[in-house]
Amino acid sequence: MPRITTLRSTSIALAVTASLSCGLLSVGTAAAAPAPPGPSASVEQQASPGQGPMTPVPGQKTSRTAAAAAPTITRSDVIERAKSWVGIGLEYSWTGSHAGYRTDCSGYVSMAWHLSSSLTTDTFAGAGVIESISKGDLKAGDALLNDNSGANGHVALFEKWANSSQTSYWGYEFTGSGVHHREIPYPYFSGYGTFKPVRNKSVIDDVVVPTD
Incomplete structure (x- = not known):
């Protein structure tokens, strides 16, 4: 009997110790829990998983340079066009298209700028579409490239x-997880290369009519 009592006492002591340890662990874990992730938490939501080739837009006039065929467009029209692809369930694809434009990052911006072709990140400059600007010059409808x-x-x-x-x-962007309108650290999330502010040469400022 004394031996059984000792074993029971030992078991109870171990159970209490284990219970206290779990309680401390839980408290410690809760205290150290990270804050809810921000927009940069998921790698798959950032940047480009690839791009398709330069693709002419059906039914639009094309020329030797995309800049020559691009109509002027206001900044508010650029933003409205960008909004039109948000939340409609488009999937990122190098070969897919929507409304004539390639469904990847550069195809999306080509659509917002109403270009005659879906260009690629390395052909915007060569096609004469963009010019470099400073951070302080950024306005609605410009881009980080x-x-x-x-x-x-x-x-x-x-x-x-x-x-x-x-x-x-x-900003507006098309990434592997879809089309996003979200807050982006300037110039872009870290780890994705060098981004510089650029302007579409065909974008014009909206005319503001005085109200008085």
């Missing part, structure tokens, strides 16, 4: 600054 080719390149449309310190902006 990594002009490398294929999956090493990416482009996002600039809408407006997200804060007065200009450390992040609201």
Whole structure:
């Protein structure tokens, strides 16, 4: 009997110790739990998983350079065109298309800019479409471009600054997880190469009519 009592006491002591340890572990784990992830948490939601080749848009006039065939477009029209692809369930594809434009990052920006072809990140400049600008010159309808080719390149449309310190902006982009309108750190999420601000030469400022 004394031996059984000792074993029971030992078992109870171990159970209490284990219970206390789990309780401390749970408290410790809860205290160390990370904050909810921000927009940069998922790699698959960022940048370009690849791009298709330059693709003419059916029914639109084409020429030796895309710039020559591109009509002028207002900044507000660029943003409205970009909005039209948000939330409609388009899947990223090098070979797919929607409304005549390739369904990848550069095809999406080509659509928003109303170009005659779906260009690629490494052909916007060569086609005479863009010019480099400074950070301080960014306006709605401009873009942040990594002009490398294929999956090493990416482009996002600039809408407006997200804060007065200009450390992040609201932008539109097509990534492997779909078309997004979201806050993006300037110039882009880290680890995806060098991004520079650019402007479509055919974009014009909207005319503001005085209200008084």
